Amino acid sequence: MLKERRLYQILLSVSTLPLFDLRMLLIIPLIAYSGLQQAFVWAEYTKYIAEPALGESGVGGAMAVYWAFDAICSLAMGRLTSGLKSITLIVCAGAFIQLIVLLWLLLKYSVTSGVLGILYPLLMAAALGIGDGIFNTQLNALLGMLFKHDMEGAFAQLKVWQCVSIAVVFFVSPYISLHAMLVVMLVAVCISVGGFLFLILMVEKAFSCAD
Secondary structure, eight states: HHHEEEEEEEEHHHHHHGGGSSSHHHHHHHHHHHHHHHHHIIIIIIIIIIIIHGGGHHHHHHHHHHHHHHHHHHHHHHHHHHHHHHHHHHHHHHHHHHHHHHHHHTTTTOOOHHHHHHHHHHEEEEEEEHHHHHHHHHHHHHHHOTTOOOOOHHHHHHHHHHHHHHHHHHHHHHGGHHHHHHHHHHHHHHHHHHHHHHOOOHHHHHHHHHH
């Protein structure tokens, strides 16, 4: 029993130690947003965008497009990642793509008939899949780069905050409108990218001082 308790204490300290690091605190909003946008696709996009436009039978096709672009983007972005500068550019590109989709849904999109009525939801699925592939690969690369001496704790935080944000979306989804969720997403992506850029500036400044 004492050994099990000691092991539990060690695991707890390892997983919570990165929370005392400013770098992790600046990454957490982006981690949380990555989970938030995944849950948005599963809970909101399928309900309010894909099903009304494509029908219940078309939701599976839309999600197939989402996962296809997610996988392709993950492979491509993984090969393009070479350092902090590449991570910064790729993350900003992914955030910009998702920002465009969110603004489109918030300000202009409406369900239409015909070819465009089918094409628009599939384009959104592809763009959201690209964003998810970018965030997944770049967050893993960034954590591996910044927390070489505590990778277990850093990746534990990745899963914890992603799962928390996913759970929150599924819990509140029945009680808020699509418009409110889109506003939350827009605020979240702005805060997360702001924190990420501040982190990059801080790390680059530390590297330049060390040189």
